[in-house]
Amino acid sequence: MTGRMPILLPNWLDSGLTDGLRQSTVAVMSAPKHVLFVCTGNTCRSPLAEGLFRKAVAARGDFTVSSAGVAASRGESASRDTAAVLKKRGLRLEQFASRPVTADVLDEATHVFAMTQSHLNTLESRFPQHAGKFYLVCEFADIPGQGVGADVPDPIGMGRAAYEEVAKVFEEAIPSLIAFIDQTWGK
Numbered sequence: 212m213t214g215r216m217p218i219l220l221p222n223w224l225d226s227g228l229t230d231g232l233r234q235s236t237v238a239v240m241s242a243p244k245h246v247l248f249v250c251t252g253n254t255c256r257s258p259l260a261e262g263l264f265r266k267a268v269a270a271r272g273d274f275t276v277s278s279a280g281v282a283a284s285r286g287e288s289a290s291r292d293t294a295a296v297l298k299k300r301g302l303r304l305e306q307f308a309s310r311p312v313t314a315d316v317l318d319e320a321t322h323v324f325a326m327t328q329s330h331l332n333t334l335e336s337r338f339p340q341h342a343g344k345f346y347l348v349c350e351f352a353d354i355p356g357q358g359v360g361a362d363v364p365d366p367i368g369m370g371r372a373a374y375e376e377v378a379k380v381f382e383e384a385i386p387s388l389i390a391f392i393d394q395t396w397g398k
Contacts, residue, residue: 253280
C-alpha cells in the first residue's frame, strides 16, 4: 500500500480506464482548476452555485471557485434568500460582492458554467476567445419537468422555496460537473 487514499470514480467514468489513464486522471485531479459560475446579476443563482460547489470540493485543494454576472453591478451582496439557503447547509459567503464578467475574470477561469442559454449566448458573443471554456450548468442535471439542458430557473422574487429548488438542481449537477472537469481538464 502506498499510503494514498483510493480515488472513487463514478462507475460510468471508471469502467473503461486503464492503469495509465487512471494515473493521468489522478494527476489531472491535482492540477489547479478555477470554476466560474455565471448568471445575470451575480446575487442569486451564481453565488448559490459558488457556495455549494465550494463545499463539494473543499477537501480536495485543487479547485478555486467564483461567480460573476453578465449584467452585474459591482459590490452587491448576495440576496437574502441565497444567503439563507446556504446558511441552512452550513455555508456562508464571506465577504461576497457581485461583479460583472470581464475578460480578466474569464482569463482566470478554466471552466465557466452559465445558468441559461441566454447567458451562454452572451458570453460567446462578448468573449469568443474564451468559448472553449463555456458550458451550461444544466447539461449536467435533469430539471424536474424540463429535462437535461434546460435553463436553471431564476428564483428572484419567487420566495425561499424557489431558491431551495434551485439549490437542489445544483446539488444534483455538482457531482457530474466535478467528474466532467476531472475527466477533461488538461486534455
